[in-house]
Amino acid sequence: MNSLHKLEYKSPIGVIEIIGTGGAISSIMFSERDVVWDCVQDxxxxxxxxxxxxxxxxxKGERHEFTLPYNFEGTDFQKKVWYALTKVPCAETVSYKDIxxxxxxxxxxxxxxxxxxxxxxxxxxxxxxxxxxxxKLTGYAGGLWRKEWLLQHELTYYKDMS
Structure with a gap:
Protein backbone atom coordinates (compact mmCIF):
# COMPACT_ATOMS: atom_id res chain seq x y z
CA MET A 1 0.00 0.00 0.00
CA ASN A 2 1.27 3.47 -0.86
CA SER A 3 1.66 5.77 2.10
CA LEU A 4 0.03 9.19 2.10
CA HIS A 5 2.08 12.35 1.80
CA LYS A 6 1.07 15.96 2.27
CA LEU A 7 2.25 19.25 0.82
CA GLU A 8 0.74 22.67 1.24
CA TYR A 9 0.51 25.56 -1.18
CA LYS A 10 -0.04 29.16 -0.12
CA SER A 11 -2.57 30.43 -2.66
CA PRO A 12 -3.96 33.96 -2.89
CA ILE A 13 -7.07 32.65 -1.10
CA GLY A 14 -5.45 30.61 1.64
CA VAL A 15 -3.38 27.52 2.27
CA ILE A 16 -4.31 24.49 0.17
CA GLU A 17 -3.48 21.04 1.51
CA ILE A 18 -2.48 18.49 -1.13
CA ILE A 19 -2.60 14.83 -0.07
CA GLY A 20 -1.64 11.85 -2.16
CA THR A 21 0.58 8.86 -2.70
CA GLY A 22 3.44 8.42 -5.10
CA GLY A 23 0.82 7.36 -7.66
CA ALA A 24 -2.12 9.78 -7.39
CA ILE A 25 -3.58 12.83 -5.69
CA SER A 26 -6.46 12.04 -3.32
CA SER A 27 -7.28 15.42 -1.80
CA ILE A 28 -6.85 19.13 -2.55
CA MET A 29 -8.62 21.10 0.16
CA PHE A 30 -8.52 24.60 1.58
CA SER A 31 -7.20 25.05 5.09
CA GLU A 32 -8.27 27.90 7.31
CA ARG A 33 -4.63 28.59 8.16
CA ASP A 34 -2.45 31.33 6.70
CA VAL A 35 0.84 29.52 7.31
CA VAL A 36 2.20 26.57 5.34
CA TRP A 37 3.23 23.73 7.63
CA ASP A 38 4.14 21.04 5.08
CA CYS A 39 6.66 22.40 2.59
CA VAL A 40 8.24 20.61 -0.35
CA GLN A 41 10.99 18.24 0.78
CA ASP A 42 13.50 16.28 -1.31
CA LYS A 60 -0.82 32.88 -11.96
CA GLY A 61 -3.21 32.62 -14.92
CA GLU A 62 -0.91 30.25 -16.82
CA ARG A 63 -2.93 27.00 -16.64
CA HIS A 64 -6.62 26.23 -17.00
CA GLU A 65 -6.50 22.42 -17.25
CA PHE A 66 -4.86 19.99 -14.87
CA THR A 67 -2.95 16.91 -15.93
CA LEU A 68 -2.65 14.99 -12.70
CA PRO A 69 -3.45 11.42 -11.78
CA TYR A 70 -6.04 11.52 -9.02
CA ASN A 71 -8.32 9.15 -7.16
CA PHE A 72 -12.06 9.64 -6.88
CA GLU A 73 -13.13 8.03 -3.61
CA GLY A 74 -16.89 7.94 -3.41
CA THR A 75 -20.06 6.22 -4.55
CA ASP A 76 -20.73 5.50 -8.22
CA PHE A 77 -23.21 8.40 -8.27
CA GLN A 78 -20.65 10.80 -6.77
CA LYS A 79 -18.05 9.68 -9.28
CA LYS A 80 -20.48 10.37 -12.16
CA VAL A 81 -21.09 13.87 -10.79
CA TRP A 82 -17.40 14.57 -10.29
CA TYR A 83 -16.58 13.33 -13.77
CA ALA A 84 -19.29 15.64 -15.15
CA LEU A 85 -17.71 18.55 -13.28
CA THR A 86 -14.47 18.00 -15.18
CA LYS A 87 -16.37 18.72 -18.41
CA VAL A 88 -17.38 22.25 -17.35
CA PRO A 89 -15.04 24.60 -19.24
CA CYS A 90 -12.84 27.02 -17.39
CA ALA A 91 -14.42 30.47 -16.91
CA GLU A 92 -17.92 29.04 -17.43
CA THR A 93 -20.64 28.03 -14.99
CA VAL A 94 -23.48 25.55 -15.10
CA SER A 95 -26.27 24.79 -12.66
CA TYR A 96 -26.73 21.75 -10.43
CA LYS A 97 -29.67 20.91 -12.68
CA ASP A 98 -27.41 21.01 -15.75
CA ILE A 99 -25.11 18.47 -14.09
CA LYS A 136 -26.66 32.79 -7.81
CA LEU A 137 -23.66 31.34 -6.04
CA THR A 138 -24.65 28.58 -3.67
CA GLY A 139 -22.66 26.38 -1.31
CA TYR A 140 -18.94 25.83 -1.49
CA ALA A 141 -16.98 23.84 1.08
CA GLY A 142 -14.13 26.36 0.88
CA GLY A 143 -16.51 29.27 1.52
CA LEU A 144 -18.60 31.31 -0.90
CA TRP A 145 -16.03 34.09 -0.91
CA ARG A 146 -13.47 31.63 -2.36
CA LYS A 147 -15.96 30.39 -4.95
CA GLU A 148 -16.60 33.97 -6.03
CA TRP A 149 -12.84 34.68 -6.13
CA LEU A 150 -12.12 31.56 -8.25
CA LEU A 151 -14.87 32.39 -10.74
CA GLN A 152 -13.66 36.00 -11.04
CA HIS A 153 -10.07 34.76 -11.42
CA GLU A 154 -11.09 32.49 -14.28
CA LEU A 155 -13.05 35.25 -15.99
CA THR A 156 -10.03 37.54 -15.72
CA TYR A 157 -7.52 35.09 -17.14
CA TYR A 158 -9.43 32.57 -19.19
CA LYS A 159 -12.64 34.07 -20.58
CA ASP A 160 -11.27 34.48 -24.09
CA MET A 161 -9.90 30.95 -24.48
CA SER A 162 -10.74 29.16 -27.66
Missing amino acids: ESPTILKDCLQQLDQYF ADSIGNEKAVRAVGTANGKNKLSIVIPCHRIIGSNG
Whole structure:
Protein backbone atom coordinates (compact mmCIF):
# COMPACT_ATOMS: atom_id res chain seq x y z
CA MET A 1 0.00 0.00 0.00
CA ASN A 2 1.27 3.47 -0.86
CA SER A 3 1.66 5.77 2.10
CA LEU A 4 0.03 9.19 2.10
CA HIS A 5 2.08 12.35 1.80
CA LYS A 6 1.07 15.96 2.27
CA LEU A 7 2.25 19.25 0.82
CA GLU A 8 0.74 22.67 1.24
CA TYR A 9 0.51 25.56 -1.18
CA LYS A 10 -0.04 29.16 -0.12
CA SER A 11 -2.57 30.43 -2.66
CA PRO A 12 -3.96 33.96 -2.89
CA ILE A 13 -7.07 32.65 -1.10
CA GLY A 14 -5.45 30.61 1.64
CA VAL A 15 -3.38 27.52 2.27
CA ILE A 16 -4.31 24.49 0.17
CA GLU A 17 -3.48 21.04 1.51
CA ILE A 18 -2.48 18.49 -1.13
CA ILE A 19 -2.60 14.83 -0.07
CA GLY A 20 -1.64 11.85 -2.16
CA THR A 21 0.58 8.86 -2.70
CA GLY A 22 3.44 8.42 -5.10
CA GLY A 23 0.82 7.36 -7.66
CA ALA A 24 -2.12 9.78 -7.39
CA ILE A 25 -3.58 12.83 -5.69
CA SER A 26 -6.46 12.04 -3.32
CA SER A 27 -7.28 15.42 -1.80
CA ILE A 28 -6.85 19.13 -2.55
CA MET A 29 -8.62 21.10 0.16
CA PHE A 30 -8.52 24.60 1.58
CA SER A 31 -7.20 25.05 5.09
CA GLU A 32 -8.27 27.90 7.31
CA ARG A 33 -4.63 28.59 8.16
CA ASP A 34 -2.45 31.33 6.70
CA VAL A 35 0.84 29.52 7.31
CA VAL A 36 2.20 26.57 5.34
CA TRP A 37 3.23 23.73 7.63
CA ASP A 38 4.14 21.04 5.08
CA CYS A 39 6.66 22.40 2.59
CA VAL A 40 8.24 20.61 -0.35
CA GLN A 41 10.99 18.24 0.78
CA ASP A 42 13.50 16.28 -1.31
CA GLU A 43 11.54 13.11 -0.53
CA SER A 44 8.15 14.63 -1.47
CA PRO A 45 6.57 12.51 -4.24
CA THR A 46 6.89 14.00 -7.72
CA ILE A 47 3.11 13.84 -8.19
CA LEU A 48 2.54 16.12 -5.20
CA LYS A 49 5.23 18.52 -6.42
CA ASP A 50 3.58 18.53 -9.88
CA CYS A 51 0.20 19.27 -8.29
CA LEU A 52 1.66 22.17 -6.34
CA GLN A 53 3.29 23.51 -9.51
CA GLN A 54 0.08 23.19 -11.53
CA LEU A 55 -1.93 24.96 -8.82
CA ASP A 56 0.67 27.74 -8.82
CA GLN A 57 0.36 28.04 -12.60
CA TYR A 58 -3.44 28.15 -12.31
CA PHE A 59 -3.30 30.99 -9.78
CA LYS A 60 -0.82 32.88 -11.96
CA GLY A 61 -3.21 32.62 -14.92
CA GLU A 62 -0.91 30.25 -16.82
CA ARG A 63 -2.93 27.00 -16.64
CA HIS A 64 -6.62 26.23 -17.00
CA GLU A 65 -6.50 22.42 -17.25
CA PHE A 66 -4.86 19.99 -14.87
CA THR A 67 -2.95 16.91 -15.93
CA LEU A 68 -2.65 14.99 -12.70
CA PRO A 69 -3.45 11.42 -11.78
CA TYR A 70 -6.04 11.52 -9.02
CA ASN A 71 -8.32 9.15 -7.16
CA PHE A 72 -12.06 9.64 -6.88
CA GLU A 73 -13.13 8.03 -3.61
CA GLY A 74 -16.89 7.94 -3.41
CA THR A 75 -20.06 6.22 -4.55
CA ASP A 76 -20.73 5.50 -8.22
CA PHE A 77 -23.21 8.40 -8.27
CA GLN A 78 -20.65 10.80 -6.77
CA LYS A 79 -18.05 9.68 -9.28
CA LYS A 80 -20.48 10.37 -12.16
CA VAL A 81 -21.09 13.87 -10.79
CA TRP A 82 -17.40 14.57 -10.29
CA TYR A 83 -16.58 13.33 -13.77
CA ALA A 84 -19.29 15.64 -15.15
CA LEU A 85 -17.71 18.55 -13.28
CA THR A 86 -14.47 18.00 -15.18
CA LYS A 87 -16.37 18.72 -18.41
CA VAL A 88 -17.38 22.25 -17.35
CA PRO A 89 -15.04 24.60 -19.24
CA CYS A 90 -12.84 27.02 -17.39
CA ALA A 91 -14.42 30.47 -16.91
CA GLU A 92 -17.92 29.04 -17.43
CA THR A 93 -20.64 28.03 -14.99
CA VAL A 94 -23.48 25.55 -15.10
CA SER A 95 -26.27 24.79 -12.66
CA TYR A 96 -26.73 21.75 -10.43
CA LYS A 97 -29.67 20.91 -12.68
CA ASP A 98 -27.41 21.01 -15.75
CA ILE A 99 -25.11 18.47 -14.09
CA ALA A 100 -28.08 16.27 -13.11
CA ASP A 101 -29.28 16.39 -16.73
CA SER A 102 -25.80 15.60 -18.04
CA ILE A 103 -25.61 12.40 -16.00
CA GLY A 104 -29.09 11.33 -17.10
CA ASN A 105 -30.77 11.87 -13.75
CA GLU A 106 -32.64 15.18 -14.07
CA LYS A 107 -34.47 14.73 -10.75
CA ALA A 108 -31.23 14.36 -8.75
CA VAL A 109 -30.50 18.09 -8.38
CA ARG A 110 -30.18 17.93 -4.58
CA ALA A 111 -28.08 14.77 -4.74
CA VAL A 112 -25.81 16.50 -7.26
CA GLY A 113 -25.42 19.35 -4.78
CA THR A 114 -24.54 16.91 -2.02
CA ALA A 115 -22.02 15.09 -4.23
CA ASN A 116 -20.54 18.42 -5.28
CA GLY A 117 -20.03 19.29 -1.61
CA LYS A 118 -18.12 16.04 -1.03
CA ASN A 119 -15.59 16.69 -3.78
CA LYS A 120 -12.13 16.42 -2.21
CA LEU A 121 -10.25 17.66 -5.27
CA SER A 122 -10.95 21.39 -5.15
CA ILE A 123 -10.11 23.45 -8.23
CA VAL A 124 -8.87 20.40 -10.20
CA ILE A 125 -12.43 18.97 -10.13
CA PRO A 126 -14.06 22.38 -10.55
CA CYS A 127 -17.04 22.28 -8.20
CA HIS A 128 -16.70 26.07 -7.88
CA ARG A 129 -18.17 26.38 -11.41
CA ILE A 130 -21.56 25.03 -10.32
CA ILE A 131 -24.19 27.61 -9.42
CA GLY A 132 -27.90 27.68 -8.62
CA SER A 133 -30.47 27.59 -11.43
CA ASN A 134 -31.23 31.22 -10.59
CA GLY A 135 -27.63 32.17 -11.43
CA LYS A 136 -26.66 32.79 -7.81
CA LEU A 137 -23.66 31.34 -6.04
CA THR A 138 -24.65 28.58 -3.67
CA GLY A 139 -22.66 26.38 -1.31
CA TYR A 140 -18.94 25.83 -1.49
CA ALA A 141 -16.98 23.84 1.08
CA GLY A 142 -14.13 26.36 0.88
CA GLY A 143 -16.51 29.27 1.52
CA LEU A 144 -18.60 31.31 -0.90
CA TRP A 145 -16.03 34.09 -0.91
CA ARG A 146 -13.47 31.63 -2.36
CA LYS A 147 -15.96 30.39 -4.95
CA GLU A 148 -16.60 33.97 -6.03
CA TRP A 149 -12.84 34.68 -6.13
CA LEU A 150 -12.12 31.56 -8.25
CA LEU A 151 -14.87 32.39 -10.74
CA GLN A 152 -13.66 36.00 -11.04
CA HIS A 153 -10.07 34.76 -11.42
CA GLU A 154 -11.09 32.49 -14.28
CA LEU A 155 -13.05 35.25 -15.99
CA THR A 156 -10.03 37.54 -15.72
CA TYR A 157 -7.52 35.09 -17.14
CA TYR A 158 -9.43 32.57 -19.19
CA LYS A 159 -12.64 34.07 -20.58
CA ASP A 160 -11.27 34.48 -24.09
CA MET A 161 -9.90 30.95 -24.48
CA SER A 162 -10.74 29.16 -27.66
